[in-house]
Amino acid sequence: MVSVAGATAILMSVATLPVAGAAPAFQLPFICEQTYVGTTYSGHGWAIDFNKENNADAGDPVVASAAGIVTSTYYATSNGEITITHGGGWQTKYAHMSGIAVTRDQSVARGKLLGYVDDIGDATREHLHYEQDYDGVRVQPRFDGARYQFGTAVSSTNCSDTTPPELTGPDLGFLTGTKIKRSGATVPVRDTWTVSDALSGVRRSVLQRATDAGAYVRVFKSSDPSSRSFTSYLPPSATSRLTDRVKAIDNAGNVSPYGTGPTVRVRAFEENAGAPDVTYTGTGWKTATDTARYSGGTVLRASAAGNTVTLTQEGHDFAIVATRGPDKGRFQVYVDGVAGSIVDLYSPTAAYRRIVWQASYPSPAQHTVTLQALGERSSASSATIVEVDAFLVLQP
Numbered sequence: 001m002v003s004v005a006g007a008t009a010i011l012m013s014v015a016t017l018p019v020a021g022a023a024p025a026f027q028l029p030f031i032c033e034q035t036y037v038g039t040t041y042s043g044h045g046w047a048i049d050f051n052k053e054n055n056a057d058a059g060d061p062v063v064a065s066a067a068g069i070v071t072s073t074y075y076a077t078s079n080g081e082i083t084i085t086h087g088g089g090w091q092t093k094y095a096h097m098s099g100i101a102v103t104r105d106q107s108v109a110r111g112k113l114l115g116y117v118d119d120i121g122d123a124t125r126e127h128l129h130y131e132q133d134y135d136g137v138r139v140q141p142r143f144d145g146a147r148y149q150f151g152t153a154v155s156s157t158n159c160s161d162t163t164p165p166e167l168t169g170p171d172l173g174f175l176t177g178t179k180i181k182r183s184g185a186t187v188p189v190r191d192t193w194t195v196s197d198a199l200s201g202v203r204r205s206v207l208q209r210a211t212d213a214g215a216y217v218r219v220f221k222s223s224d225p226s227s228r229s230f231t232s233y234l235p236p237s238a239t240s241r242l243t244d245r246v247k248a249i250d251n252a253g254n255v256s257p258y259g260t261g262p263t264v265r266v267r268a269f270e271e272n273a274g275a276p277d278v279t280y281t282g283t284g285w286k287t288a289t290d291t292a293r294y295s296g297g298t299v300l301r302a303s304a305a306g307n308t309v310t311l312t313q314e315g316h317d318f319a320i321v322a323t324r325g326p327d328k329g330r331f332q333v334y335v336d337g338v339a340g341s342i343v344d345l346y347s348p349t350a351a352y353r354r355i356v357w358q359a360s361y362p363s364p365a366q367h368t369v370t371l372q373a374l375g376e377r378s379s380a381s382s383a384t385i386v387e388v389d390a391f392l393v394l395q396p
Contacts (some may be wrong), residue, residue: 017277019068022099023088023132023134024068024086026065026092026142027065027066027140027158028143029050029059029062029063029092030062030128031061031111031199032154033156033200034156035052035054035153036050036156037050037151037153037154038130038151039051046139047130047131049128049131050322051126051127055125055126057117058118059116059118061113063113064092064112065092065110065130065143066090066092067086067107067109067110068084068086068108069105070084070102070108071083071085072104074076076100078120079095080095080115081094081129082097082100082114083093090132090133091133091248092132092133096118096120096123096129097116097128098115098116098145099118100114101115105264110160111157111159114200133343146162147183159252160222160252161199161252161254163197163199164197164250164256164257165195165202166195167193167195167256167311168195168257168259169191169192169194169261170245170259171193171360172316173189173190173317173360174187174317174319174396175188175231175355176355176357179352179353179354179355180295180355181233181353182295185377185385186235186295187233187268187392188231188232189233189266189394191230191246192229193228195246197248197254199238200251201225201228201250201251202248202250202254203223204227204248205246205247206221206246206248207219207246208245208246208258209242209244211241211242215230218273219232235266236267238265242263247259262396264314265395265396266392268390268393269311269391269393270295270296270390271300271309271389272287273358276380278309279309281306281309281310284306284373285300285301287300293352294352296390297389299388299389302385303383303385304375305375306375307372308372309371309388310370310371311368312367312368312369313391313395314365315361315365315395316356316360316361316394316396317358317359317360317394318361318391318392319355319357319391320356320358320388321354321391321392322345322354322356322386323351323352323354324346324347325345325347325385326380326381327381327382328347328377328386329373329376329383329384330377330386331345331370331371332371335369335370342358342374345385346378346381352389353390364395
């Protein structure tokens with residue numbers, strides 16, 4: 001590691017600084033409640049190399065341990081390093097960071113984002129090099145008023161973050177590959193959202209659902225801060241509508257406003273629903289019946305090219321439910337007359353009531369979805385059979 005103690009190598013700012021007779025109330029240079037261990041080595045002096053257990057800290061936010069002025073970014077590119085001057089002869093230095101988020105002469109509050117733990121410059125792995133200097137000399141660091149002992153695990157109380165997480169969503173949609181059930185809450189739908197918090201990090205997300213404009217009820221509370229989705233099963237209904245909303249809480253306790261998704265209903269149209277919802281072309285379609293395997297008890301089956309099934313509806317999301325298996329072939333999807341995906345229904349084992357195709361749109365509109373049998377198969381399949389089981393739509 002290259003030393004960061006040489007004051008003569010640092011370009012100092014001429015910014016006016018307050019005079020302080022005592023050391024600032026330094027806190028760990030990490031976000032609230034994060035736990036780190038600091039080590040050093042011969043010739044390193046009182047400088048600390050901070051890491052999490054198992055070196056799981058790459059990309060963690062680094063924050064100012066006390067308020068001050070950024071008086072050097074001279075080594076920001078070469079060593080990921082900055083210096084903050086706090087007054088009264090006190091400075092802190094931070095090195096090996098990426099994404100440095102401050103500039104020279106900038107005033108920063110305690111807890112201000114500075115950058116992210118990385119291995120920039122003279123470092124063999126990701127870590128934060130940190131030091132407290134008094135009159136240009138490294139001193140034994142203090143955090144929360146106590147002298148730090150090397151090798152000790154310590155949790156941050158640097159909880160000055162007052163900014164709530166940024167959040168969008170939720171967006172409700174169908175999930176390709178999932179299986180619909182035969183009765184009850186039959187259709188799998190997935191809420192997805194985005195959430196970020198640059199300072200203290202996301203602690204959890206909370207998803208709520210209201211049915212028919214009723215009270216919101218919690219359906220999901222994340223214990224994993226990385227969670228950004230939730231899958232539930234919903235009953236198809238021509239009338240009942242639901243609205244989902246999500247909020248996020250960060251590690252400093254800040255709560256985001258709710259992000260609210262569109263109000264929708266889940267509709268299922270069986271393959272034999274008939275006009276005007278479902279229409280057919282070609283003479284190759286035959287009905288197969290199996291109440292234990294198929295949605296609604298039946299499917300339409302065809303092998304020859306050119307046979308089509310078409311659904312026309314208004315909606316946010318559309319999906320096709322079909323059967324996969326060792327004798328299944330391929331079909332092409334057309335949306336509003338435009339050729340889209342080719343779906344291969346081959347599977348080494350039979351898989352019934354599977355969502356095999358899905359499309360999402362930002363706002364509800366009428367769309368025509370056509371499934372056309374191709375009379376083709378993969379080399380592994382024994383036949384070109386296409387079995388259409390149902391269409392799914394999320395409607396306003």
